[in-house]
Amino acid sequence: MLHDTERRALARALEIAADPSVPLGPNPRVGCVLLGADGAMLAEGHHRGAGTAHAEADALARARSLGIPLTGATAVVTLEPCAHTGRTGPCAEALLEAGIGRVVIARTDPNPVASGGIDRLRAAGIDVELDVPEALAAAAAALNRGWEHGLRHSRPLVTAKTALTLDGRAAAADGTSQWITGPAAREEVHLLRTTCDTVLVGTGTARIDQPTLTARRPDGALHPRQPLRAVMGTSAVPTLPAVEGAGQQVRLATRDPSAALAELFARGARHVLLEGGPTLTAAFLRAGLVDELILHLAPTLLGAGRPAVADLAISTLADRLDLELVDATPLPSPGGPTDLRLTLHPRPTSVSHPA
Amino acid sequence: MLHDTERRALARALEIAADPSVPLGPNPRVGCVLLGADGAMLAEGHHRGAGTAHAEADALARARSLGIPLTGATAVVTLEPCAHTGRTGPCAEALLEAGIGRVVIARTDPNPVASGGIDRLRAAGIDVELDVPEALAAAAAALNRGWEHGLRHSRPLVTAKTALTLDGRAAAADGTSQWITGPAAREEVHLLRTTCDTVLVGTGTARIDQPTLTARRPDGALHPRQPLRAVMGTSAVPTLPAVEGAGQQVRLATRDPSAALAELFARGARHVLLEGGPTLTAAFLRAGLVDELILHLAPTLLGAGRPAVADLAISTLADRLDLELVDATPLPSPGGPTDLRLTLHPRPTSVSHPA
Numbered sequence: 001m002l003h004d005t006e007r008r009a010l011a012r013a014l015e016i017a018a019d020p021s022v023p024l025g026p027n028p029r030v031g032c033v034l035l036g037a038d039g040a041m042l043a044e045g046h047h048r049g050a051g052t053a054h055a056e057a058d059a060l061a062r063a064r065s066l067g068i069p070l071t072g073a074t075a076v077v078t079l080e081p082c083a084h085t086g087r088t089g090p091c092a093e094a095l096l097e098a099g100i101g102r103v104v105i106a107r108t109d110p111n112p113v114a115s116g117g118i119d120r121l122r123a124a125g126i127d128v129e130l131d132v133p134e135a136l137a138a139a140a141a142a143l144n145r146g147w148e149h150g151l152r153h154s155r156p157l158v159t160a161k162t163a164l165t166l167d168g169r170a171a172a173a174d175g176t177s178q179w180i181t182g183p184a185a186r187e188e189v190h191l192l193r194t195t196c197d198t199v200l201v202g203t204g205t206a207r208i209d210q211p212t213l214t215a216r217r218p219d220g221a222l223h224p225r226q227p228l229r230a231v232m233g234t235s236a237v238p239t240l241p242a243v244e245g246a247g248q249q250v251r252l253a254t255r256d257p258s259a260a261l262a263e264l265f266a267r268g269a270r271h272v273l274l275e276g277g278p279t280l281t282a283a284f285l286r287a288g289l290v291d292e293l294i295l296h297l298a299p300t301l302l303g304a305g306r307p308a309v310a311d312l313a314i315s316t317l318a319d320r321l322d323l324e325l326v327d328a329t330p331l332p333s334p335g336g337p338t339d340l341r342l343t344l345h346p347r348p349t350s351v352s353h354p355a
Numbered sequence: 356m357l358h359d360t361e362r363r364a365l366a367r368a369l370e371i372a373a374d375p376s377v378p379l380g381p382n383p384r385v386g387c388v389l390l391g392a393d394g395a396m397l398a399e400g401h402h403r404g405a406g407t408a409h410a411e412a413d414a415l416a417r418a419r420s421l422g423i424p425l426t427g428a429t430a431v432v433t434l435e436p437c438a439h440t441g442r443t444g445p446c447a448e449a450l451l452e453a454g455i456g457r458v459v460i461a462r463t464d465p466n467p468v469a470s471g472g473i474d475r476l477r478a479a480g481i482d483v484e485l486d487v488p489e490a491l492a493a494a495a496a497a498l499n500r501g502w503e504h505g506l507r508h509s510r511p512l513v514t515a516k517t518a519l520t521l522d523g524r525a526a527a528a529d530g531t532s533q534w535i536t537g538p539a540a541r542e543e544v545h546l547l548r549t550t551c552d553t554v555l556v557g558t559g560t561a562r563i564d565q566p567t568l569t570a571r572r573p574d575g576a577l578h579p580r581q582p583l584r585a586v587m588g589t590s591a592v593p594t595l596p597a598v599e600g601a602g603q604q605v606r607l608a609t610r611d612p613s614a615a616l617a618e619l620f621a622r623g624a625r626h627v628l629l630e631g632g633p634t635l636t637a638a639f640l641r642a643g644l645v646d647e648l649i650l651h652l653a654p655t656l657l658g659a660g661r662p663a664v665a666d667l668a669i670s671t672l673a674d675r676l677d678l679e680l681v682d683a684t685p686l687p688s689p690g691g692p693t694d695l696r697l698t699l700h701p702r703p704t705s706v707s708h709p710a
Binding site (some may be wrong): 164282285304320321325338 | 640669695
């Protein structure tokens with residue numbers, strides 16, 4: 001169990017770990033807050049991307065530079081301190097050397113190379129606390145979803161996002177599709193782009209929609225963090241519109257979802273936002289490479305037009321692609337429609353339903 | 356404001372009004388509870404369908420047969436007492452003659468022929484209370500939705516119900532469609548059938564699915580109240596399966612939604628549950644004759660197959676049929692999928708959304 005001051009310190013560590021100026025990608029985001037024996041906050045630190053100090057080292061350095069003694073202090077960290085020497089030394093050792101007496105950890109390290117920090121600390125007699133409030137543990141897990149997925153599956157996490165009508169249409173018969181959803185749903189897409197390191201579309205979408213694939217605020221200004229802008233497919237397409245401050249462009253000359261993800265993973269991508277079109281989304285679904293499906297469902301009907309999900313090579317109901325409904329949240333736009341955001345995950349196995 | 360005893364009496368009046376053995380249709384369902392000056396419940400009554408006593412008369416007769424004096428008593432009714440002489444005498448007069456001192460009314464009568472009861476009672480010096488708790492007022496309104504709609508629009512209320520996949524399919528490419536939704540959603544359809552006086556399908560659905568169109572309990576037993584079973588269209592189809600205890604069958608030899616509703620209205624229908632198929636649902640939507648759309652959305656994808664909503668003669672996005680999302684409720688089936696029930700109403704006017 002955490003003390004109140006530790007709970008507040010963990011909330012703060014999560015906040016600084018999520019620093020929007022820190023790039024997403026192959027390194028985890030981590031925050032650390034140091035507390036004195038009386039619960040006073042002594043120093044804080046966070047990781048700022050590959051090659052920079054780990055969060056613990058950052059906080060310890062700050063305390064040292066202020067001449068603050070750390071004997072018997074508590075370190076509150078969002079992720080298990082590493083026990084290996086990479087580009088920086090092991091954090092578990094650094095905490096021991098600084099005289100830290102207790103370590104609060106919100107999330108264990110799934111990285112087999114770096115883990116072992118908890119064992120190392122406990123072996124040295126340090127009080128290690130892992131029992132943190134559920135909401136904070138969930139926030140710590142969410143912070144590095146893509147990074148953890150990459151460690152476990154050696155490919156980026158894939159979130160597919162589609163806007164569609166109640167009857168499953170992504171565009172009207174004449175091709176018009178802007179805008180199917182209201183302002184609230186469209187704003188949410190821009191927020192989604194800031195939580196993923198890469199946005200991926202097919203050549204068809206790149207050619208027809210000429211999307212900028214930037215993450216913008218409602219006032220049109222760019223968010224500080226911009227995703228890599230990836231286009232995959234074998235058709236020739238012009239480059240995406242040039243936007244000052246937008247993420248880098250990358251062209252993946254393949255129609256194979258696995259190959260595209262492998263190339264993006266090698267470039268450091270850990271969380272890909274797949275924004276269509278229907279053919280590409282269907283290809284990823286068919287390949288079992290969609291980890292999360294977000295549907296922005298507009299309360300409208302078209303009766304005809306382009307389906308939001310293209311052919312999945314399913315001809316009979318028993319072969320359908322079952323998903324698990326995780327969440328349904330209305331997205332009201334003031335004075336406009338209330339769209340619905342559905343979040344779905346793959347089901348481990350399809351369940352057949354007795355009549 | 357109501358006394359506690361009056362609130363309880365109104366809840367009871369609503370309960371008896373909803374007696375499942377009373378047919379729906381052209382007469383309102385009404386309940387009445389009589390309370391003594393001390394708050395004691397003296398007698399209750401309810402209306403049992405065309406030609407039988409009104410709820411107030413039923414309760415008064417019961418009190419009389421028990422020899423209970425009613426001078427200064429309170430009558431709690433779910434609907435404004437009528438002021439006209441139809442097949443029975445005016446209830447407002449009957450309450451006055453019985454010596455009732457106060458009348459609590461949950462819902463005013465929208466029927467221009469029968470209304471005036473409140474004025475009559477007040478003119479006679481009776482204390483009339485209309486300020487009832489919102490939940491009870493809503494229940495009183497819901498009790499006679501179809502009946503009120505019929506008075507206002509001279510046609511039955513139409514609830515269209517469709518089961519579909521996330522990508523808008525009602526059946527797979529080979530025609531298989533049973534079951535797209537899970538047990539919880541399917542059970543809800545049977546409950547819906549008990550709240551409507553008529554179930555309507557097209558000849559295509561009648562021929563392909565050969566539905567019984569009965570309202571059944573999960574154990575297969577018939578509900579006490581069964582809807583009229585209507586099939587519309589000009590194609591030849593066999594009659595619906597004969598089921599002992601099922602509602603009467605009616606064949607409407609028209610493809611015109613307005614004509615079908617007029618014929619059903621003349622037969623006493625006040626709330627029609629439109630259960631498809633896609634062509635018929637589209638025809639009603641195109642005609643602006645769907646008052647409520649209930650979608651059972653299954654968390655599954657097909658990528659191909661029969662669309663749940665057929666062509667609406669819409670070719671461009673600006674002409675889309677906008678609806679208002681009123682409610683989204685998950686329908687979990689134990690051990691099975693969690694479907695989503697969406698309730699939508701027509702939007703008075705389509706709203707265009709700035710980019």
